[in-house]
Structures are given as structure tokens and as C-alpha cells.
Amino acid sequence: MSKSTKGILTTLAITAVLMMSAAATYAQTTGSVTMTATVSNFVELTSGGAVTLTGNSGGSIITDGTANSPLAVVVNLGELGPSNTNSFVKLSVPLRLRSNVTYQLNMVSTVAGAGATSFSLKDTDVGFGLTPAARPANLAPGVDTNATPGDPTVGGSTDVNGRWVFAGANSTLGAYAVSGQVLTGPRVNQAVSASSNSNLTVPAIFAIKPQFFDPAPAITITAQFTVVAL
């Protein structure tokens, strides 16, 4: 051990002895513990459960929704031409929302592979809407504001050219070529455990009227939902 090291250790030992003596002389009667913490904004979107596909001809659910799992649903809608004699091909996808703050649910969508003539299937031919119900008592009180007209298969009519038009504003994917708000509301959850299953489940409905669209063998429609805290 070097001389300098020995000197430092000696100094530390003397200091400790002096402090212990002082403590013994002046009795300490209080103490404090200070804690800091944070509650961050929390918003969450997951699947609300199994999807429902109706009116399809040759379609199927490829990847179904699983409640409380990440939403990554894949569905084959089947035939959308006139050989499908059903009124609508309709897909209902349950969304599950949780939050401790005011939230906003946005959506952005695309339609690809349908062709480019005026008779090709367009994003405006894909009806969309949310059908939220009143919040149950186990959620934070408040009203959710639906920016869509609801079930797109309700209402609607043919235009002067005979093409089907979905009723109301924001009723088709044409309104969501860029990200747009579809639902907003106050905090969803009360102050409950993160493991609590209480949530706001909202069906998202997609619908297409089979029509004399241009033939297209591989149409892909995507809808991406994003929830943000306001």
C-alpha cells in the first residue's frame, strides 16, 4: 500500500469517528423519505375479438381477431362483382380501447389492385363506419363522439349513374386517404388495475356493394387504426 493511500484511509477513518461522536452528542429525531413518480398518458388499441364476415361469396377470414391481442386482422372478402348476389359484403371488426386520458382514434386506408378506369372499385366504394354503444357503468363516464355515420349498410342509394353511394359524410374509405379522426372521447377507464379487463369495445364495419366493377383478380384494401392521447 502506498503512502498516499494509507494517508487517505487514515483521514477517512478519523472523519467517520468525528461524525459518529457528533451524532451521539446531538440526537436525530426526524427523518424523511422522498419519492417521485409519474403517471403517463396511456392509450391502447387492441383487438376486441373475432371478426364477422357476411354476404361474401368465396371469401374467408384468414387471420381472425383475438380479444386483447394486437389488431392484425386479415380477411378475404371474396367476389365483389355481380355474380355475388348478396346485398353487401360486410365485415365487422371489434376494436378494444383503453385509456387514462382523453383519446382520439384515427384511421388511414388504401385500396390497391382494383384498376384505374371509372368503373374500377374505388375507395369510395368501400363503406365504413363505427357503431359505438353507450359506455357501461364500469368505465369512466362520458360520451364518445363518432365521426362516422355508423353502419354503412344503413341508408345509401344509387346516384344518377346507377352506382351505389353510401350515405353521409365520412362513410367510405375515400374520406381516409390521409389519416383522419373516426372516434374521440374522454378517458375510457376508471382508476383500475392495468390487468382489469374493462374496456371500450367498438365495432368497425366495412361494407362493399357488389357491382359491375371492372374485373380485378387481386384487390387489397388496408385500414390502419391509431389511437393517440389528446
Place this chain on the structure above:
Amino acid sequence: MPRQTSTQITKFILLTTLLVVSAVSCLGQSTTGTVTMSATVSKFVEINSGGAVTLSGNSGGGVTTDGVTNSPLAVSINLGELGPSNTNSFVTAQVPLKLRSNAPYVLSMTASVSSSGTSASRIGAADVGFGLGTISRLGIGVNTTGTDTNATSGDPTLAANGSVNGTTGRYEFTAVRSNLSAFSSATTALSGPIIMNAVPRSNANGLTVPAFFAVKPQFFENGTTTISVTFIVTAP
């Protein structure tokens, strides 16, 4: 001593890492989700009845099973007497056809004529005139661009489409594809571009065209004759 210190430091780092990882896991929240849909629009072509049949120039006979607009075409007609006791110029059956498609179409026809007669004077396929009339693309949702090509010569009773053979005296339908002998195998009668715009199937409009069948009453060999015609529409 240094070894113990090193061990403690390593444990501390591992514990800290574990806590950080746990914290990140707990705070991990899903804020996005996707719905991916695939679909198909297949080629669609359709032929139906365009409405009631018109039978004229007949002697006896009648429409046994009439056409009903937008119903499957399954018409049955008794042309009546085709011998010289029928003094009309022609026995004519006009059968309205209705076509719809979301793609270019081809309408083909196959015909057969069978007779109980055995001589050259029996009714044959060449004695049955045929042609498609005026093509109509009318109504909301019907595409009016493009041109339909009629491969027949139109109404077979037109003077330009037939005449008495100067040598044999037999009346003959002479124009291009103006009689059923041209359709002993599937042969194009009409073709054209897409018929319907992007409208629902419930839209009842479409392309309508009358199919004319005509027989000139002549001194045919007596007997019974059956004429069978099948239309097929395809999307090439």
C-alpha cells in the same frame, strides 16, 4: 477484495438491466392496429330474355313458352304451317335478348335443324333465316361508349338478305350469316365492349337486341321439323 467488488458490480448491473427490461415490458402498449382485406372482381357476362316473343306470319302455331324480361332465356315456339298453304311471305319469330357484362363480351350461337323429311326438299338449316336487329344500350348504368359488332346481316326478311334462286326456284337467305347453316357450330353473332358501368346487379338495365328467325313458306317436303338454337355469351 477486487474480485468481490467486481462480482457485486456485475450483479448490480444485471439487476438494473432486469428492472429496466421489466419496466419497458410493463409500459409497452399497443396503439395501432391493421385490418387487411383482399377481394376479387371476376369477369361477368349474362344473357337473359329481353321480353316477350313476337310471332308473325304464322298459320296455326303460337308461342308455347314466352320470354320473360330478365329471366333465363328458354323460349319455345310453334311456328305452325311452313308449307304453301301458309300464304304469308314469311313466318317470323322475334326473340328479344338481354345481355349484361362487366367486360367485353362475345355472343355465339349454335343451331340445329332436324326434319322428318328425307329428300332435298325437306326443311334444312339454310331455309331458316336468322339475324340480329338493332342493338340498344339504354338506361341508367348502361355503358354507351364503344361499338357493338353485329356479325349477322340483320333482319333476314329484308330484300337485300335473300331471294329466289334463279335456277332452283327455292328461296334462299344469301347474305352473310343470314341463315342457320352458318351456325352449325358455335359462331359469333355479336360482340362488343363492356356493357354495364359500375352499378349494382339489381340495376335491371342492359343491352337488348332482337334475334330474328324467319322461314319462307314453300313446297317443302311434308313432315315435322325441330329447330334448336343455343346462345352463349362469353368474356374472352
